[in-house]
Amino acid sequence: MHQALTPVLNQLNKVVLGKSHQVKLSVACLLAEGHLLIEDLPGMGKTTLGQAIAKVFGLEFQRIQFTSDILPADIIGANIFDKNDGQFKFHPGPVFSQLILGDEINRATPKAQSALLEAMEEQQVTVEGETFALPQPFFVIATQNPSHQIGTYPLPESQLDRFLFRIQLGYPDASFERVLLQGKSGRQNLNTLEPMLSLEDLMRIQQEVAKVTVSEHLLNYVIHLIKATRQSPDFEHGLSPRGGLALIGAAKAWAFLDGRDYVLPEDIQQTFIPAVAHRLEFSQKTSGDSVKLVSELLEQVSVPS
Amino acid sequence: MLIFVQALVLFPLWFEIPIWVTASTIALMLFKFLSYRLQIKLPAWIVLIFVFSALAGVYFHFRTISGRDAGVSLICLMYGFKLLESKSYRDAALTLFISFFIMVMAFLFNQSIVMGLYLLLAMIAILSGLVALNSIHGFQGLKHLSKISGVALLQALPIMLVLFFLFPRLPGPLWAMPDSSQGGTGISDSMSPGDIGSLTTFDDPAFRVKFESTAPSANDMYWRGMVFSDYDGFTWREGVRSPTRTTNIPNFTSRHQYKVQMEPNQSRWLFGLEQLATSPKGTFLFNDFTWRRPRKITTQFSYSAEAVTYDYQGVELSVTHRNVNLQLPATGNQRTRQWAQELFAQSSSTQDFIQRTLNVINQQEYSYTLTPEVLEEEVVDGFWFDTREGFCEHYSGAFVFIMRAAGVPARVVTGYQGGEYNPYGDFYLIRQSDAHAWTEVWVDNQGWIRVDPTAAIDPSRVEADLRTRATRRDSWFSDKEFGFDLPQGFIQKLQLRWDAIKSFWDDSLMGYGQDQQNNWLSKIGIKSNQWRFLGYGLVFALIVSGLVFGLWLLRKSSKRDPIEKYYELLKTKLMKQEVIISPHLGPKAILELLQREYPELYKKYSTPIKFYIALRYKKVSDKDNLLQRFKTQVKAL
Numbered sequence: 001m002h003q004a005l006t007p008v009l010n011q012l013n014k015v016v017l018g019k020s021h022q023v024k025l026s027v028a029c030l031l032a033e034g035h036l037l038i039e040d041l042p043g044m045g046k047t048t049l050g051q052a053i054a055k056v057f058g059l060e061f062q063r064i065q066f067t068s069d070i071l072p073a074d075i076i077g078a079n080i081f082d083k084n085d086g087q088f089k090f091h092p093g094p095v096f097s098q099l100i101l102g103d104e105i106n107r108a109t110p111k112a113q114s115a116l117l118e119a120m121e122e123q124q125v126t127v128e129g130e131t132f133a134l135p136q137p138f139f140v141i142a143t144q145n146p147s148h149q150i151g152t153y154p155l156p157e158s159q160l161d162r163f164l165f166r167i168q169l170g171y172p173d174a175s176f177e178r179v180l181l182q183g184k185s186g187r188q189n190l191n192t193l194e195p196m197l198s199l200e201d202l203m204r205i206q207q208e209v210a211k212v213t214v215s216e217h218l219l220n221y222v223i224h225l226i227k228a229t230r231q232s233p234d235f236e237h238g239l240s241p242r243g244g245l246a247l248i249g250a251a252k253a254w255a256f257l258d259g260r261d262y263v264l265p266e267d268i269q270q271t272f273i274p275a276v277a278h279r280l281e282f283s284q285k286t287s288g289d290s291v292k293l294v295s296e297l298l299e300q301v302s303v304p305s
Numbered sequence: 306m307l308i309f310v311q312a313l314v315l316f317p318l319w320f321e322i323p324i325w326v327t328a329s330t331i332a333l334m335l336f337k338f339l340s341y342r343l344q345i346k347l348p349a350w351i352v353l354i355f356v357f358s359a360l361a362g363v364y365f366h367f368r369t370i371s372g373r374d375a376g377v378s379l380i381c382l383m384y385g386f387k388l389l390e391s392k393s394y395r396d397a398a399l400t401l402f403i404s405f406f407i408m409v410m411a412f413l414f415n416q417s418i419v420m421g422l423y424l425l426l427a428m429i430a431i432l433s434g435l436v437a438l439n440s441i442h443g444f445q446g447l448k449h450l451s452k453i454s455g456v457a458l459l460q461a462l463p464i465m466l467v468l469f470f471l472f473p474r475l476p477g478p479l480w481a482m483p484d485s486s487q488g489g490t491g492i493s494d495s496m497s498p499g500d501i502g503s504l505t506t507f508d509d510p511a512f513r514v515k516f517e518s519t520a521p522s523a524n525d526m527y528w529r530g531m532v533f534s535d536y537d538g539f540t541w542r543e544g545v546r547s548p549t550r551t552t553n554i555p556n557f558t559s560r561h562q563y564k565v566q567m568e569p570n571q572s573r574w575l576f577g578l579e580q581l582a583t584s585p586k587g588t589f590l591f592n593d594f595t596w597r598r599p600r601k602i603t604t605q606f607s608y609s610a611e612a613v614t615y616d617y618q619g620v621e622l623s624v625t626h627r628n629v630n631l632q633l634p635a636t637g638n639q640r641t642r643q644w645a646q647e648l649f650a651q652s653s654s655t656q657d658f659i660q661r662t663l664n665v666i667n668q669q670e671y672s673y674t675l676t677p678e679v680l681e682e683e684v685v686d687g688f689w690f691d692t693r694e695g696f697c698e699h700y701s702g703a704f705v706f707i708m709r710a711a712g713v714p715a716r717v718v719t720g721y722q723g724g725e726y727n728p729y730g731d732f733y734l735i736r737q738s739d740a741h742a743w744t745e746v747w748v749d750n751q752g753w754i755r756v757d758p759t760a761a762i763d764p765s766r767v768e769a770d771l772r773t774r775a776t777r778r779d780s781w782f783s784d785k786e787f788g789f790d791l792p793q794g795f796i797q798k799l800q801l802r803w804d805a806i807k808s809f810w811d812d813s814l815m816g817y818g819q820d821q822q823n824n825w826l827s828k829i830g831i832k833s834n835q836w837r838f839l840g841y842g843l844v845f846a847l848i849v850s851g852l853v854f855g856l857w858l859l860r861k862s863s864k865r866d867p868i869e870k871y872y873e874l875l876k877t878k879l880m881k882q883e884v885i886i887s888p889h890l891g892p893k894a895i896l897e898l899l900q901r902e903y904p905e906l907y908k909k910y911s912t913p914i915k916f917y918i919a920l921r922y923k924k925v926s927d928k929d930n931l932l933q934r935f936k937t938q939v940k941a942l
Contacts, residue, residue: 213922213923213924215921215922215923215924217921217922218921218922261923261924262922262923262924263922264891264892264893264918264922265891265892265893265894266891266893266894269889269891269894298889299887299889300889301889302888302889303888303889303890303891303892304869305868305869305872305873305876
């Protein structure tokens with residue numbers, strides 16, 4: 001089944017230039033039924049990536065631009081009085097969509113943030129006692145600006161935990177930069193993108209990903225890693241069991257993308273930083289790059305023979 | 306921490322080893338402390354020079370490097386140097402483990418309770434060191450450490466008890482060192498004027514006695530040790546005598562059963578309440594009623610004995626014996642000889658003669674002092690007629706001289722008299738200061754009767770300070786100048802109690818040797834020969850079960866994971882090909898690395914690695930077959 005995904009990845013790479021690893025991670029995130037948080041400076045192609053994924057997978061796409069004055073009703077919708085019926089009628093907000101791009105999520109107030117985050121966790125929305133199920137699949141790509149920027153409300157740890165991955169796009173390579181500067185950015189390709197997989201295909205792939213074998217031996221390795229995060233003095237506290245589950249789910253998707261029906265330690269290593277780094281709180285005395293610290297930790301834990 | 310432990314362990318030894326060794330070990334510890342603080346490091350060759358000079362120093366001091374004192378000094382020095390070169394975890398652990406050994410060396414010199422308690426403290430310190438060393442969290446406070454160590458000690462207690470009671474004992478304690486230079490205290494094998502006088506100032510315990518039957522009164526407690534029958538005009542020595550199996554006197558009545566616990570006194574004679582019957586196990590009985598051990602008493606030694614009264618009716622003194630006990634130098638002390646013969650002529654019987662002589666001592670101006678005038682020639686004449694002052698040996702020596710001069714067989718007996726009763730331990734303590742000399746005179750049909758001429762001195766003529774000696778110890782302590790106001794006798798009670806504890810320690814713990822173990826085991830129904838078999842069986846069983854457990858562990862680890870074993874082998878083989886494999890590389894990463902940089906090796910290794918991946922991470926149905934193939938592949942590499 002994963003062969004079907006290879007052209008998808010190729011297509012995405014034509015839109016988002018020089019970021020094949022991040023593209024692969026994003027797709028893995030979708031396959032693992034998780035949500036994606038992209039943290040980067042404005043103008044790095046976050047939105048492009050989100051839109052491209054929506055198009056390629058043929059998902060219904062909505063974009064919510066978070067601002068400091070956005071209200072929960074702007075996201076989930078509201079009951080509005082219908083003159084003809086003489087009744088209140090629920091008008092679904094942008095959250096009722098298969099793929100949501102929440103732009104600059106940390107610019108919104110915590111109340112608005114949590115409206116989206118609750119929807120992500122429960123896959124449903126409750127308005128005035130009435131519950132509305134969200135469409136399936138439901139995939140959120142949120143972007144956030146680095147937290148030191150002015151006018152941001154950093155997401156609390158409990159909400160960061162809801163994202164399977166947090167990735168950074170980073171600056172493109174010089175060669176891709178050149179292409180971009182020549183005005184041949186992938187943005188133009190965006191409009192020509194056609195859905196390459198049906199919704200059913202995607203759902204079936206997601207089911208297959210869930211069935212990827214995780215051996216006892218691999219679990220040993222994961223347990224060593226989790227233990228290391230808990231014992232390391234660099235972190236305030238270690239990885240939660242939910243974090244561990246997320247890691248395994250991510251690794252399964254990664255293995256599937258590699259064409260395997262079993263997980264290898266390398267899958268764990270590849271997905272470890274995006275799946276774990278944002279869940280760990282750094283202790284007071286530790287300064288430095290979170291990604292660097294987590295990758296150091298990865299090198300300290302040996303793969304059991 | 307290490308330095309502290311080392312100081313603690315070496316402390317008791319510092320008093321035993323030469324002063325320069327003590328100084329060196331202290332200097333080494335100080336140096337280590339400073340160098341740690343100041344981050345100085347000595348080059349290895351300088352340390353080497355020090356080590357060799359220390360070796361040379363020990364050799365020149367003792368002229369040997371073996372033997373107890375030289376060996377201990379050498380070990381102490383090397384222990385100090387070990388600390389100097391300690392850097393890694395391994396060094397520190399080694400130093401701590403050596404500490405256990407060094408600690409036990411202190412027992413070579415001293416086996417008292419105080420030492421036992423001190424070493425318990427030292428042991429806790431060493432254990433704490435080990436705990437701190439092995440803890441991931443590092444140092445967590447002394448309280449925490451000693452708690453863990455204490456718990457570990459308690460856990461070891463049952464094993465200790467089992468080994469204490471059941472482990473086969475060597476005859477005599479392990480740490481009995483034959484060349485101990487400790488000066489022997491106690492009475493000597495000859496008696497010259499002044500010998501016992503120097504003893505009566507020692508308060509050290511000589512031995513302890515526990516009566517199993519009723520005890521005689523303290524006045525009647527004469528503990529005979531040696532009999533002197535040979536006199537050269539100045540010194541009394543042991544005469545001709547022979548070991549004997551029995552005393553050849555058929556009829557006797559038993560009076561007292563008792564058990565004696567000797568302090569080590571570096572001599573061979575034993576003490577017993579007169580009169581002696583059969584000799585205790587491991588001793589000889591001589592025909593002058595003395596006991597002897599074949600070896601010097603270097604450790605606590607205890608024996609059971611019986612005091613009897615012989616029936617001498619019709620028993621004759623043999624000619625040899627009579628001659629031995631009438632022997633006098635051919636000339637000298639003529640005044641006394643003449644005096645004695647005159648007095649004997651006036652006496653109606655031997656008993657009357659003895660009584661008359663004692664009356665002379667009692668009624669004339671004979672006095673008791675520990676500092677008599679020193680006589681060089683005609684000792685007996687000078688004492689008997691001129692100075693008329695002295696202590697037990699002057700009196701007993703002169704008395705025997707008088708008896709012999711008149712043709713009555715007599716001999717000097719030395720030993721101890723009296724004993725202090727300890728109500729807490731129910732035993733009598735006999736101190737060196739109880740040393741005494743008295744006499745025995747042969748009276749036909751009554752045998753050897755004990756005569757103590759010293760006891761005949763009129764009490765008014767015993768030096769005042771000697772009379773009060775028994776109570777003086779109290780007055781020293783209750784002296785108001787010290788600011789104490791202790792109740793009368795409190796110190797004495799305390800001392801008695803301490804002595805009771807010490808007696809238990811020496812008798813039951815230190816003295817738990819082969820015999821006691823046999824006794825104890827036969828009490829619980831294991832016979833001597835059986836238990837020995839059992840004891841060796843126990844050791845054997847321990848070794849075997851250790852081996853089995855070790856093998857089981859080994860098997861378990863290899864059986865549990867042949868995949869791991871062979872994958873490790875594969876990685877080792879790769880490493881030999883100078884491929885660097887960091888431990889965090891998974892099998893796929895290794896494959897990629899080989900493919901990228903070692904295409905040759907990739908060809909050889911890719912199949913087994915793929916097998917490994919399948920075995921470890923894939924769902925496979927025919928795992929055993931795969932494993933076999935993996936094994937052969939790896940072996941073939």
